[in-house]
Amino acid sequence: MDDVLPWTDPAPPGTTMKEPQERGRFGAYGGRYAPESLVEACREVDEAFRAAWADPGFRNALATLLAVHAGRPTPLTPAARLSDELGVRLYLKREDLTHTGSHKINNVLGQALLATRMGKTRLIAETGAGQHGVATATAAALLGLRATVFMGARDIERQELNVFRMRVLGAEVVPVTAGSRTLKDATSEAMRHWVGTTGDSHYCIGSVVGPDPYPYLVRELQRVIGDEARAQCAAELPTGVPEHVVACVGGGSNAAGTFAGFADTSARLVGVEAEGGAGAARGRLGVLHGARSLFLQDGDGQITEAHSIAAGLDYPGVGPEHAHLRDLGRARYVTVTDEEAVAAAVRLARTEGILPALESAHALAWIIRAAADGDLPAGSTVLMTLSGRGDKDMATLKELL
CATH class of the missing domain: 3.40.50.1100 (Rossmann fold)
Structure with missing residues (x-):
């Protein structure tokens, strides 16, 4: 049997899936447990995204890309x-x-636009099934950015076609051989790489995980x-x-x-x-x-x-x-x-x-x-x-x- 809660919904209507609470919290979860070297980078992403999300010009540009490109x-x-x-x-x-x-393209087009607004010239991403990597490579090519995608060696073997698609689109695909050689390890390696490249690179995380503001940012883009x-x-x-x-x-x-x-x-x-x-x-x-x-x-x-x-x-x-x-x-x-x-x-x-x-x-x-x-x-x-x-x-x- 699945270990799940019953169907009840004790949360009052309209109180869920709003902005996170103080320090990027969703109840007991979330936060920004990042190395000191990434705290300022996360703060920069947070401030830039909130300003962009409140800007009709940014929202209209994203809506246009989603319509005519995606x-x-x-x-x-x-x-x-x-x-x-x-x-x-x-x-x-x-x-x-x-x-x-x-669905990965929804998030990536938004983050790629944000990266250009922040003056970044390169996207870093992790990928498991390869779809986020392909979307990142696609958006980078569209907007004239460089892209580096970290992917577990095991996933590279079982998603060979997507790896080839990323490379044709101009992205660098970096095999990750540590640990289980899958998505967890690719994410860890991408974050480590970001530590030394925050000046010109934006970490385009692919899911509602990671330090604040990424869970909120990705949810809003999706x-x-x-x-x-x-x-x-x-x-x-x-x-x-x-x-x-x-x-x-x-x-x-x-x-x-x-x-x-x-x-x-x-x-x-x-x-x-x-x-x-x-x-x-x-x-x-x-x-x-x-x-x-x-x-x-x-x-x-x-x-x-x-x-x-x-x-x-x-x-x-x-x-x-x-x-x-x-x-x-x-x-x-x-x-x-x-x-x-x-x-x-x-x-x-x-x-x-x-x-x-x-x-x-x-x-x-x-x-x-x-x-x-x-x-x-x-x-x-x-x-x-x-x-x-x-x-x-x-x-x-x-x-x-």
Whole structure:
């Protein structure tokens, strides 16, 4: 059974997913646990972002890029055949249809614009599945910036196509051979590199993790998903608001962006983690990558390795705002196995002609399971964010099917 809180929502309406509290806190989580050499850099990013976010010129420039370069708004697609099979009304928010193939471009275009506003000439990024790296390389090429992407050696092996895409776009891809050679280690190495390059470089972190202001900054740049979906649901659904809003969670950026559009509604929010990387569902309080949150740890408090067939979910923790939403009971966090995710990806392909990223397939796998066991009552309206397309995972699926 999943180790989750019940469906109750004790948080008063409108009190969740606002600005963080003092010192970048979301309840007991968040903060800025950065080396002294990065404290000033984080403060610079915080001040620059808040000024930019309050500037209509910056917001308009970003909206234009999202429309003409990334292809926003993305559609809300009814999954008609699969809905009939499951007995629920399933709608997909199609982030897989953005330029570069995932939600990552929303965040990166915003941060790249911010970097140019700050006078930076180079982007640093970490990546797991490669989609954030591709988006970073894309935005850097578009705006005339240099890009250096840190990627775990294990992820480089299983995401070879995305590595090649980054290099074609002009980015330097740095293999990380330490530790588990996955996303956690790539993030650690990127932060270490940033220490010595803050003068000309902006760290374009890819999820709602890291020291303040990144969890808030990335959520705000990704909330375009939830805001669009909210308006689309109001126009499409008889009730105006779906009964359930579901998204996969690694660090948690696509879920945070989606949830932000529905946090003040009656929708039940569900974050779906990999069984081997369940920071929100099974993590304990700790500090990693500059923030206090929930992480997988051993008895001595050491961070343990995560595992997922989806490289983007192969992270041993969760963003601090997700930990806060879990404590409030506003969002429920559940887990899905590799096998369930693969089966869900194939099922969506064969019922709707859509190949989802294995990360997104985790969210779908939970919907399939919950519809079968009654956790999603018959006739329920479900919105799921399809965070990315599955092209990058074809080599993995070819080995398994």
